[in-house]
Amino acid sequence: MPQDRKTAAREFRRVMMLVAVIAVLTVIGALWALSLIGPLTVHMVAATILGVFLSVMLGCGLFAAAFFSDKSGHDQDVTDATRKRD
Template sequence: MKRPGAGQLAILAVLLVILIVTAVWAVSVWNAAGDAVMSTHGWIALGLGTFFSLLIGCGLMALMFFSSRSGHDDAADPFRKRDPPAG
């Protein structure tokens, strides 16, 4: 197995720092809004919105992979080299 290079380690470190900063920011925002009260209807709407967003996202990703495997995307590739016309 090949060891990661210095560039890959630098990118990994930057992404890790971004993840930590985002997590700290999310916790601080969550704690700042601690006094906000959400009704039962709000929790239901939040749960349904999350569920259907994930469902649609996973469904579209599955369609993308199935389309790619079945060859339907080949005709829409503008960078594919085409054979010259015979004649």
């Protein structure tokens, strides 16, 4: 793996860890907001945790993967491969 790909992979892992922390804080905030409305049930807590955490991780993870693809040179490899065919 070239050096720029290693750097991009390291940065991707760092960003995903930061996103995971933000997702946990978002879940805590959502549960707190729901607790102000009324009592929390087990099912409500489970659905909120899964829904909010997975949504934040999926959305941010896809964006991070797009940036990783660009920074690591994978996009350029595909561009070069398609130009050679033409």
